[in-house]
Amino acid sequence: MSTLQGIRLALARRSCKLPAQQRLLEHPLPARGTRVTDMEMVALDFETTGLDTRNDHIIAAGWVLVRGDRIIMASASEIRVRDDTAEGVGQSAVIHGILDSDLNEAAEAEAMIEQLLAELAGRAIIAHAAAIERGFLNTLLRRLGGTSLPNPFIDTMILERQLLEGERGSGRERQGELTLDACRTRRGLPDYQRHSAAADAVAAAELFLAQVAQLGGAQKVMLRDLC
Template structure:
């Protein structure tokens, strides 16, 4: 995994449907050379468009309308995220959420989806926990997966914290895979998905 650069990304949104819901926060941190690069970690709060309010989603991520009133619009934040992602594999826990919200944002802003290679720590955890009979032994939630590796607990539903949590989880998963495989893990061992 030393040769692959990743960008752990987490988003907080008004809901789960990228066709109707909106991004409220982006958090990312690079994973380079098998290390989480905290010096390049970034979190951006986003002002929802027009008269959109955060609604009941605030009970999860604790982002309120007044906290987002002077935040950057998505159009200002998106280029920063795309620059950070350039040349890197996107890493997320349950990656379809991040992939689809990023795709919706780029289609709206630029007319097309970005080409992405994605590693999903939830899918990887599913693979690692599935026994020979196809049964999953344990929870796939981010916190539960981290506990299985003895990683510290973090408060959930905070974009940057969740991105760092996914990055740390991947490093633990890679270590487990290396033990199972008896060799260094390469990108294809992580079942990357390509989209765009």
């Protein structure tokens, strides 16, 4: 663990009032020189009611553990989240297929966070368009008395843009070439069940492994090459 990360963890520990996160912060995080093959990561996906981290909220969280260059399917999890402070699912139900009635069986946001935090200890986070996951997670953590996550975030969308720009110039986002679907199709990855949070997390993890393979393989690629 680098000094910088040590300081970051120490600061986070001091300001954190959320017991589940305090435990998480005991674990050292991977250093920037860690090779993928020696690293554990969690691919994460949130389904949300919208993109506004203050007014929208998480309705489902899916994740899967990536150990080195292997996706551990047994770890794939999906948790529905109920948020009594907000209105119903509204229009986004069209996209996610998750109806309010489904959410009756769902967990409190706090229970979801507790489970997720236990998975994140000492691990980097993989997400496609990671700003969403990062934003919603940090907002929720702060609301619950916690603090922003010190874990490194690997954004497969940004990685993809870098890999593509290496090939043929920039300006791809607008053309929709960087969606998870488009990235997977370009790499010949199979179809998946869209808008299930767990399936999206596995899909992002597979894309990540394909990107690492392109960058030279898990033995060679380090965390610093990825974020």
